[in-house]
Amino acid sequence: MKQIILTGSSSGFGLTAVKTLALKGHTVYATMRNVNGVNAAVAKELTDWAKTQQVKVIVVELDVTSTTSVNNAIADIAKQSGGRIDVLINNAGISFMGIGEALSIEQTELLYQVNTIGPERTMKAVLPYMHQQKEGLIINVTSVQSRQYFPILSTYNGTKAALDAVTMGYHYELKSSGIDVVSIQPGAYQTTDITTKSISGNNAAVESQYGADVLDFKRALFKFFEPTPASPDPKEVADVMLKLVELPQGQRPVSNVVGGGGNTDKIEVMNETMRQIVEGTVEFLPKAFPA
Structure with a gap:
């Protein structure tokens, strides 16, 4: 059974994944911010649930926007795990749906800090352990929006596209070291907290300068994200995480679309x-420019 670190465990895909992975016998370090504050209730709920189910879930304070917090959390986890870290799942993220101009530059920076730079922080913190083991798995949760650049999600799209690009690069950099780096690209799961925890633009007044076409699309997008009885189950994403964890090293696809809707086939292409x-480039360049 594996030692798994999962960021963003307080809600959404993360909370479901913690339980899915733990019930399969894995030890899950469920990381989140503010375990003694706003997330105290969910931290206690997870701890109590783990005791009832007799599974291994350990809640750990971790803020992906802080290098100190990440390094301290990973060091603490390594002590508890006997120095072994098998899997890192970068699931923590925040969303913004609205006119891109409505975001202050500080809010744009926050989106990139959480969605793009945060995963790089955690990867850099766990990789020394994986190198020592000569094996490991890193799963970055990106989005179908890393491939389809709809308006009203402009900055969010950029953060996820950047993380997908980072994932692809790390995948080939670490492949020969026995460490798999892959992405999961989820589609829309309306029953998660994607809209309730979405940030609001500080400069919303700029919307008055925009045309009806854009504002109609925004209205329709928010309507699309309203949960209905037909909304897909976010456990689909947790199940893909579990599948990737249990696949043998070297057999994990670098990109994994789940719940992509009508554009799934195009995204997979x-x-x-x-x-x-x-x-092709990785194979060509060393032959064209031999050492």
Whole structure:
């Protein structure tokens, strides 16, 4: 059974994944911010649930926007795990749906800090342990929006596209070291907290300068994210996490779309095209420019 670190465990995909992975016998370090504050109730609920189910879930304070917090959390986890870290799942994220101009630059920076730079922080913190083991798995939760650049999600799209690019690069950098780096690209799961925890733009007044076409699209997008009885189950994403964890090293696809809706086939073609471009270049350049 594996020692798994999962960020953003307080809600959404993360909370479901903690339970899915733990019930399969894995030890899950469920990390989140403010375990003694706003997330105290969910931290206690997870701890109590783990005792009832007789599974291993350990709640750990971790803020992906702080290098000190990340390094302290990973060091603490390594002590508890006997120095072994098998899997890191970068799930923590925040969303913004609205006119991109409505975001202050500080809010844009926050989106990139949480969604893009945060995963790089945690990767850099766990990789020394994985190198020592000569094996490991890093799963970065990106989004189908890393491939389809709808308006009203402009900055969010950028953060997820950047993380997908980082994932692809790390995948080939670490492949020969026995460490798999892959992404999961979830679609829309309306029953998660994607809208309730979405930030609001500080400069919302700029919307008065925009045309009806854009504002109609924004209205329709928010309507699309309202939960209905037909909304997909976010456990689908947790199940893909579990599948990737349990696949043998070297057999995990670099990109994994789940719940992508009507554009799934097109996104998978884009992913395959990008994989071929990167692999072709990785094979070609050393032959063209031998050492």
